[in-house]
Amino acid sequence: MKKTKLKIAIAGAALVAAVATGAALAVNGSAAGSGSTSGAEQTRTEQAKQKTPSVIKADGANVFPHSLDFDARSNTFFAGSLKHGTVSAVSPDGKVRTLIDDPELVSAQAVLVDRERNRVLVSNVDYGTADRSKKDAPFRVAGVGSYDLESGKQDWCVDLTALTLDGKKHLISDVTVAPDGTAYAVDELTPTVFRIDRNGRASVFLRNDLLKGTLDIPDFLNDVGMSAVEWVEGNQLIIAMADGSLVRVPVKHPEKAQEVKLSAPLGSPTAGMRLLKDGSIAAVSSGLLTGKPAQIQRVEPHDGWKKATVKVTDTVEDPATSDVTAGPDGTTYALSGGLADLLAGKPNDGFSLTPVKTD
Secondary structure, three states: OOOOOEEOOOOHHHHHHHHHHOOOOOOOOOOOOOOOOOHHHHHHHHHHHHHOOOOEEEOOOOOOOOOEEEEOOOOEEEEEOOOOOEEEEEOOOOOEEEEEEOOOOOEEEEEEEEHHHOEEEEEEEOOOOOOOOOOOOOOOOOEEEEEEOOOOOEEEEEEOHHHHOOOOOOOEEEEEEOOOOOEEEEEOOOOEEEEEOOOOOEEEEEEOHHHOOOEEEOOOEEEEOEEEEEEEOOOEEEEEEOOOOEEEEEOOOHHHOEEOEEOOOOOOOEEEEEEOOOOOEEEEEOOOOOOOOEEEEEEEEEOOOOEEEEEEEEEEOOOOEEEEEEOHHHOEEEEEOOHHHHHHOOOOOOEEEEEOOOO
């Protein structure tokens, strides 16, 4: 597959302006009726308002999460901090508490709740902007940690750069887990997928030029590639590339990886994905680099994910929307974590989760 390099101009001031002028879209219930409205109609309206999700304003100042996941059993979101290297538990009312504070984590990017094994998987990265960063050597940290879901205690934290020893920049953008507990992590800056067993033993699962990055961000990063990954039925990995393409990787035969034939490319840069109950995927494409609203897209597979249909189902006014996850009562939420402020070196007072439509 040949991809055309995307050249996108980016400026810190423009990013901050885009965020300042954007507002998360809330889905609000209708107002109560007038005095002439019957009691039954009022009751129906009140019930509808109670069921309609609203924007969650999280009070985690300067957390700057890039991704999050939801645990239905505890009714809690879990969000990683690019600034502090911590993982926070976020309640639906926006209250934030620190669950994981591991000195080995520089920046916590991908966060995945593995309820079957009562753990949280976290990818360890370094943009050079975190409290624990090596400011003169960004993108030299690449790892995945496993932590107890209740206590936040570390099970293990593996350094993936020890497997490559290539001296290149690395960024573990996302992680997924198969039913047997094997985790798969994707590197945004090299065409490498790592496999990690339940005990933290890691190996290189796949290196393939099909996974090479082609998105250039002037004055920040070049050749940005894999941005998100999901394990799907059929024992396959679906990998989102930042340029809007998808790659299908059969787990038992990774050498047979191939591009998914899409009805239309996803918006670029593609930032995060969520596997839906019917086997489709909800994906968010950030407007961070353009200042335009982020797009929520539904990807419906055909022929075992050899093909897929893409349609836009919603937008989020905040361009810097970076992930999408499940929420209470079958909802889906998009995360706006303040990435533009982080890159511009500005503080913020929290982050927001916006309910979005996926069909």
